[in-house]
Amino acid sequence: MKIAVIGSGYVGTTTAAVLTSLHHHVTAADIDITKVKKLKQGILPFVEPGLDKFLISMLETGRLNFTADIYQAVKDNQVLLIAVGTPSRADGTADLRFLQSVADTIACSIHEYKVIVIKSTVPVGTNRWFSDYLGNKIGNPHMFDVISNPEFLREGNALQDMLHPDRTVIGGKSQKAIQIVKEIYESMQSNLLVTDWETAELIKYASNSFLATKISFINEIARIAEHAGADVVEIARGMGMDSRIGSEFLRAGIGFGGSCFPKDLKALIATAKELGADSKILEAVEYINRTQPNFYTEKLNRLLQKIAKRPWKIAILGLTFKPDTDDQRESPAIQVVNHLLEECEEIRIIDPTIQTRNQTPWPHEQKVTICRTTTESLSGADAVILCTDWEQFSNIDWKEAASHMRHPVLLDGRNMFDPDDIRSAGMRYLALGRGEFE
């Protein structure tokens, strides 16, 4: 099949490469010319394990193309799969201007029947709105059909998730379009769920919000465990042994971030409000997550006030919202740094994916140093905070680390380490919900 993927970010690029591997002819289009130039050369503009090599091999088939000419991509392909961003507005609602701009482009280029597949995460009602908006613009609602096909991949595992999805959700009204989309994914082993637009849209939001709920739930249990002198890591282990609960997404830490969970949770709360429905659980999940980074840093503040003179020097291990990605969007590590900057003389950050210091604008930029090695980041520090559990941090020699620090204090924002190992290396160890309330 001839497919145009509109938007070549994390989702669009992965989708384009995977659809090529399913023997389709794919044109991936993006308005960002620099991105398109890189992708044409097989250079990924973001970090995603395994996707770089896969992309090159798919380019070599000759069936995958990248272009900045969206009009031509629309004209040349029967299926238009949209994967543009749907970021949060200040009030939490989803900003659909990129989607609207794609609709405007399609309206100017459409001359024959198209199946438009919305892969972007969009609030309930958006597929219906898109269909009405485009139909009104071109004055012919029969020139196209719209299908909701939400994407569930995780950054850091995007390629495998897309090659082996747990499920494929197809939402729409037109049986003809549903059949075409089924054929696109025909050779994939996946549970297929065909439903209507609204249900498909809500499956995506409900799934992300449920996973976010598990994280905030265990974070709340960690706060209780801390007062009770219990160990949340063991609690999560015990809970996870129950197959009805499952062990995933039960790791207490500084909270979830990234471009999906926080945004989708806020958008679902906003949708519930618009519809006049209750969203008490979702609001609590959002509240716990919003307060979680500061809950942790306050713990460190209380200790440092007793043992170290201000202004402090703090080392930060990891800035991305999780390992194996370079995505810093809504990373709780950013909130940790911003919360501490005022009190600090210097914050020294190390993250395997930091290229420049401009990715995140800091309010007191002169206080932020990007380091190349862990030792450099720890040198003279009053404390170190593990914000992202990158594999490479698990190999730190803490005895050696302690010798470089002014005060050997580790705040483990991901409960990554064994408290006994760290303490026996001469470090003061702070975690969340692991039996010690500072």
Ligand SMILES: NC(=O)c1ccc[n+]([C@@H]2O[C@H](COP(=O)([O-])OP(=O)(O)OC[C@H]3O[C@@H](n4cnc5c(N)ncnc54)[C@H](O)[C@@H]3O)[C@@H](O)[C@H]2O)c1
């Ligand atoms: N990143 C994830 O892990 C993930 C997972 C599942 C679903 N999603 C959803 O998928 C969507 C895309 O997410 P992403 O992380 O790939 O976003 P992204 O920001 O990485 O990529 C979006 C791309 O769309 C391009 N774009 C914007 N307007 C355009 C237009 N008019 N025409 C062509 N290209 C245009 C941008 O230049 C950008 O390259 C979002 O709705 C997101 O919520 C993301």
